[in-house]
Amino acid sequence: MTRHATPKEVFDRDTTEHEMTILHDDGVYRHIRFAQPGTSIMHWDLITWPGHLCIDGDLDSFTFSREHDMFGFFAMDRGRINPHYWAEKITNRSVQTRVYESDKAKSQIIEAFLEQRRWMSAPAGPAWRSLREEVLDEFTLGDESLIRDALARWSFTDVDSSERWEFSDTWEWDLREWDYHYLMACHAIAWGIQQYRAAAATKLTAA
Template identity: 30%
Template structure:
């Protein structure tokens, strides 16, 4: 077994979720269920099938997205359509996640976890022989990379006791990222707001 010589690539979840959203909602239409100032209830759904529908609901200071791909409640400014942008073509997932007051925007990301541990490995191998490097990497794969959740990853790192790669500050090693579900909902929000804004201008 040989050790890696480059960091593993972490997939671009923002781009992946954008493409999945566009494909899943290509036939969606907007229905305005309520529209009274800052009180809005908009539904987006394909009239020919029920999958991937979602609602946007606003009240002063809040926006809720609910539907097939998850539920999130945001709080920031009086009119949340202004917060997300009336005609935005991009999302700001990391910042928007800070404004979530209900829902879980992050999830365990094995790719991020493995990339960060690989960086820890690279930081210590200069003083190791090739045999030690391979042996250390084998231990990492067997003892750390088997984690399947954020909790099990942190437990594995806390139990790690190989002095060749100390993990005293393992709690600082990132093991999560924004979930594809949350990012999908972010794309749904900006697309829904843009659709509503365009309809208002007609």
């Protein structure tokens, strides 16, 4: 199976030639641009004002609000990203930070089936075939609402033993992962603030 590059790996690869341009820098009022010279591909701006930070550009746009100086807020994680905590500070709630992931759903369904098999005396083969046909088909797995509906409806009763296979509380299952574009934006924020603070430190030392 081919391993897909992580958002961090893609970000590191695509920003090796990025440079920082300070468009405005007055206390917590900042407008900082990061881009590869000569192209606007994967460029982004970090814009801050009291209590807010907005990332915009060639990445998805997110606005966060927490501390008076948002550069200081994000810098507390020392260059690492904190998707869960940061998502709680997003003000434009219409944006997407977590998305349905069919591979995660499939893994969770199989894990739940195998756990249930431990307590069954009847052969698992017939129940497994039923699960594959009614739940684990490609069309159903491709849509969160379809898979949740299929999970809620699915059951199989063994003819010989009368044992019943079914899943419970499937509405509680977390079938989502962090959105790729949101993670890219998180990496861009963390990296950009590091560049800005490093440049400021160098300037202070040289003064």
